[in-house]
Amino acid sequence: SSASGEPFFTRWLAVDVLWKIAAGVGIGWLGGKVMGYLTFYLPKRSGLSETRDGFVALGITCLAYGSTEMLHGYGFLAVFVAAVALRSVERQHQYHQSLHDFTEQIERLLMMVLLVCFGAAIAEGSIFGALSWRVIVTIVLMLFVVRPLAAWVGLIGFHTSSREKAVIAFFGIRGLGSFYYLAFALGQAEFEGATILWVTVCFAVLSSVVMHGVMVTPIMHQLDRGRPRSWLRMPRARPR
Template identity: 60%
Template sequence: MDDYIISLTILGLIILLTAWLPMVLRKLPLSLPILCIFFGIILALSPFSPLPAANPLENRDATERLTELVVIIALMGAGLKLDRKLSWKGWMTTWRLLGIAMPLTIAGITLVGLWVLQLPLASAILLGAALAPTDPVLASDVQVGPPMSDEEDDVRFSLTSEAGLNDGLSFPFVYLAIAIALAGTHGTAWFAGWIVEDVIWRLFAGLAAGWITGRILGYLTFHLPQRAQLSRTGDGFVAIGITLLCYGVTELIHGYGFVAVFVAALTLRAAEWRNSYHQSLHDFTEQVERLLMMLLMVCFGAVIADGALLHALNWRMAVATLLILFVLRPLSGWISLIGAPQPRHEKAVISIFGIRGLGSFYYLAFATGEAKFPGTEILWQSVFLTVLVSIVVHGIAVTPVMRWLDRRAGQDG
């Protein structure tokens, strides 16, 4: 059979499923990523499968670039759909999750890496940095609705805004792991370099580049003379151009592109808060994100079918996964929300639904390309298992839990 024609046929099927499945699954306790993984397993096991070997250990560059692309597009979509203006008080839950929950989670996962998985320090820190952030791609079912849709309760807003910012804010810890891994060849000067360049400069550059890009493109989109405004085109693909431009410029000046893209999206939204063009930008971004996510999840399923990453799983990795998903993240989230105004059941949902996903694969692929980490195969297997369990457990639970929250809100309100 002609692999090219088979590939076109399968791609067409995936594109149609991208449009159809979200509608079908809306009220079912299943998520789109779960079905995509299942489809990938079935496809990989079929005798005419055109899927290449997708083991990230053997395809690190492809894994890094593809996951990078889908994450930055998801970050743009997350920023565009937030209806709540940036403020200290209005975003207090987000600041708590970022400033308290994420560092606690990184520290906890690092200890799990050291004691349970018996990894060296650099590898354990990398595991913590890769698995601490919640994922903006796979967490769409717990996020707010489209712009101006009035689907923005505290739980959905907190999880959306956290996913938008913590992907970039975990990067200093990724670079910390890289610095420690390289310390043997760079002496003791690495710490000062890490503080100045990887913490201070890269964060500042990411925030500044995102704000400046958002301001300039906000002016070009909404405030030029009427016939020259980008918004007059009605083209949603402008959002992809903004995403790639902002990310590329920020990375060229050695800033955190993930931070810049999300900040640019917030700044662009603030340029003309209630303009209907935001809906077009968001809708196109969401469609591209969903299509890329489905393709990657199909490949994820193919890796499961291949068994290359799962054959060496052991009890240590299983224990680590259970601790990360069901102890460390919920406990860290709950601690960060002590004293917050939300009722207990909302705090519990915010704490528990820290979904892990494609961002974790990106961090691991990026870091292992920058330095050599002892136990790389253990890192990949542990991250792979944690993401898989998160997709399945959170994907099954998210629909009934969010509907339960909505019913409670209706009864209370």
């Protein structure tokens, strides 16, 4: 039971599950619809879409996230729903490409800054002091068992070959978002062994980045050899 005498499960179900999800979905949907109207259906001279300014994407993100967090909802969920709702207002407008390009540039810029700071922390060397065999075993299990298995389950229904699914599941993503998720979790509650958590995340990300950098090119070349020549002549999307 909680300090107020209310059973923990009841409060968790009512607040953390029902209310926070409902708030995230509701505020995100409403915010996306309103911003979609302001963006695409105002008179041409005042419509945001006529500015071609990608900063609108940042504004929508901050509005959806901030307003939802103020009402103790899930801001991450609200941002996702707001983007879907915004797109549903007008699906064919070219301004969507401007928003996408801007957010992609911001993502790459922030990733570069984060990697520089991460590299500086590694060079400083203090995080190596808490490294132990338990941390190493945990990282190995995450990279070679947990992440591939979770990614494979997520690819159910995706129509591609088993080899391609295996490659996608094995590499997954580099996990830079783990820094933010851990910082967010530690800001919401107190956990024992916070230092161990940071060390585990840091070395998991470091191992993932090294693994991507060293292995992805030869494995992709090997995968391309098994594809038909007509596929190889198709235009490729830019790597994310």
